Amino acid sequence: DAGVIQSPRHEVTEMGQEVTLRCKPISGHNSLFWYRQTMMRGLELLIYFNNNVPIDDSGMPEDRFSAKMPNASFSTLKIQPSEPRDSAVYFCASSLPRDTHQPQHFGDGTRLSIL
Amino acid sequence: QQQVKQSPQSLIVQKGGISIINCAYENTAFDYFPWYQQFPGKGPALLIAIRPDVSEKKEGRFTISFNKSAKQFSLHIMDSQPGDSATYFCAASRDYGGSQGNLIFGKGTKLSVKP
Numbered sequence: 616d617a618g619v620i621q622s623p624r625h626e627v628t629e630m631g632q633e634v635t636l637r638c639k640p641i642s643g644h645n646s647l648f649w650y651r652q653t654m655m656r657g658l659e660l661l662i663y664f665n666n667n668v669p670i671d672d673s674g675m676p677e678d679r680f681s682a683k684m685p686n687a688s689f690s691t692l693k694i695q696p697s698e699p700r701d702s703a704v705y706f707c708a709s710s711l712p713r714d715t716h717q718p719q720h721f722g723d724g725t726r727l728s729i730l
Numbered sequence: 731q732q733q734v735k736q737s738p739q740s741l742i743v744q745k746g747g748i749s750i751i752n753c754a755y756e757n758t759a760f761d762y763f764p765w766y767q768q769f770p771g772k773g774p775a776l777l778i779a780i781r782p783d784v785s786e787k788k789e790g791r792f793t794i795s796f797n798k799s800a801k802q803f804s805l806h807i808m809d810s811q812p813g814d815s816a817t818y819f820c821a822a823s824r825d826y827g828g829s830q831g832n833l834i835f836g837k838g839t840k841l842s843v844k845p
Binding site for chain 1: 779
């Protein structure tokens with residue numbers, strides 16, 4: 616049973632470069648979440664999608680961040696241009712419909728380092 | 731009002747001992763309180779969850795105690811094992827008229843169980 620799949624697992628790039636993180640949710644899950652995890656701020660919700668539609672992007676730090684979900688099985692989080700303060704572990708999670716409290720299933724994350 | 735405060739930041743327990751992690755919240759509209767467990771290099775995974783209509787929920791060695799009047803809840807790990815060494819996150823969310831809200835996470839507790 617495949618879980619949430621994220622790629623790449625690690626990304627090291629220079630400041631100013633475009634970064635694209637990818638996520639494949641669990642089949643049948645129609646809610647998808649992007650989180651950022653840092654030591655200072657913990658786990659922060661960046662954006663979530665319901666049925667491929669962005670519902671709440673209030674956690675996206677600034678216009679340099681954008682997320683898309685072109686279909687039910689794929690989502691991207693893009694940072695352009697990247698900055699050193701964007702260094703963090705980025706998680707994608709998915710869950711069943713949100714009409715009840717459903718557990719969120721997390722991927723193993725992308726560890727992003729911006730030099 | 732949206733915060734969930736978690737303590738301690740780190741915890742060292744001897745094998746066989748009891749690990750206790752505490753969380754407090756302000757928003758009385760929260761109605762779902764899960765605990766997530768995260769191992770290094772992995773995403774968080776749901777461990778156990780509770781609704782405020784019960785004061786305690788037990789699953790194996792893991793117990794959530796819930797005090798609605800004090801707006802506090804805690805995770806107890808009985809007979810702690812080295813394999814329990816991980817970071818634990820409490821979280822809370824509310825029901826928006828039949829649709830669950832986003833999870834608000836505590837900052838995490840790093841548990842080390844010494845053999």
